[in-house]
Amino acid sequence: MNATNSLSLDDIGQKARQAQSVLAIAPGAARNLALTEAAQALRIDQNLILDANAHDRSAAQAAGITPSMLDRLSLDAHRIEAMARSLEDIASLPDPLGTVLASWERPNGLRISRVRVPLGVIGVIYESRPNVTADAGGLCLKSGNAVILRGGSESFHSSQAILGSLHTGLKKAGLPEECLQMIQTTDRAAVGTLLRMDRYVDVIIPRGGRSLIERITAESRIPVLKHLDGICHTYLHAAADPDMAVSVVLNAKMRRTGICGATETLLVDRAVAPALLPCVAAALAERGCVLKGDPDACTLVPSMQPAHDDDWDTEYLDAILSIRIVEGPDEAIQHIQHHSSHHTDAIITEDAGVAERFLNTVDSAIVMWNASTQLADGGEFGMGAEIGIATGKLHARGPVGTEQLTTFKYHVRGNGQCRA
Secondary structure, eight states: OOHHHHHHHHHHHHHHHHHHHHHTTSOHHHHHHHHHHHHHHHHHTHHHHHHHHHHHHHHHHHTTOOHHHHHHHOOOHHHHHHHHHHHHHHHHSOOOTTOEEEEEEOTTSOEEEEEEEEOOEEEEEEOSOTHHHHHHHHHHHHTTOEEEEEOOGGGHHHHHHHHHHHHHHHHHTTOOGGGEEEOSOOOTHHHHHHHTOTTTOOEEEEESOHHHHHHHHHHOSSOBOOOOOOOEEEEEOTTOOHHHHHHHHHHHHHSOTTSTTSEEEEEEETTTHHHHHHHHHHHHHHTTOEEEEOHHHHHHSTTSEEOOGGGGGOOOOSSEEEEEEESSHHHHHHHHHHHOOSSEEEEEOSOHHHHHHHHHHOOSSEEEESSOGGGOSTTTTTSSOOSOEEOSSSSOOEEOOTGGGEEEEEEEEOSSOOOO
């Protein structure tokens, strides 16, 4: 990375810090106005955004991008409208800033309050998905954080066009454009520079493949809110409703295969596998899903390919599903604990006792009962949107929305107290 670009990033950092000090004390009404105006700008700028996306998709296809990555990259009128509605949903949420989380009075008369405040300046590093530009920008704006965006080179023009709509919202609300900035280079060295900008940046949030997350974790001087891969499981218990099992598995795997909440491994209870697995497999195969099974699964569905050891640890992001027959809940939970990326895992059963044990025992950010793993999403959780699904355990876990982008400080009010 050349010196000019390094200076440019330093300038971005300074401007972000200055803008954040303004945004942190801006009225909630101003932040909400910026969001709703940005949503309207996305609709007005739709053709401009689609043209930019067509440019990105053409270049990505020429470079041999995989179908799942192309799906992540692609925008259409429906997806742009979804981005706009997400911004409006975020605007309608309660203001997270200034919330008093707890308050108490000490014997000496001190009145102490724990109050929610922004994290500060957030660096968001992401791949492929241009809609992350709107989601990250909107959530950071609502929570009073400035954001420095570093999108993937394959979505560069799309993300720039979306950012232009967000800037329109900021202008109409009288807030600094520097609240939302994007690094203006596709040079990979820019990521390394951003990870060393601890003078300006408070938190790094990466959203991408394992290699990106591992690099950021190894290099960052700044705390990282990790979003690891989604090796998600669905377990069909012996008491699963057969019709529900087929419909939920079909959705969990095939609704969109290239998202992190897609189920990658199906576990089936041996007691119901002979009757249930062929039905589930037929529905998946009809939709073009490639099935890979352990020896018992292959015996029940001979058209299935044999699964190898590494299949249980693979995030396919494609129409591929690995299938294993298990003896019951204990073996299913053991498999999940060993192979899950701790993103989202689900059980399908009518047995409430088994379901509660699964919910309490499986150590993942999101654990589901009788629901598709593809519902692991901030918007579906009522958060408006998300920057990602945090799979770590510190500060935030699961969908990262407005509240997860805040911290707290203490307000202490006295009348002259001194310590003895």
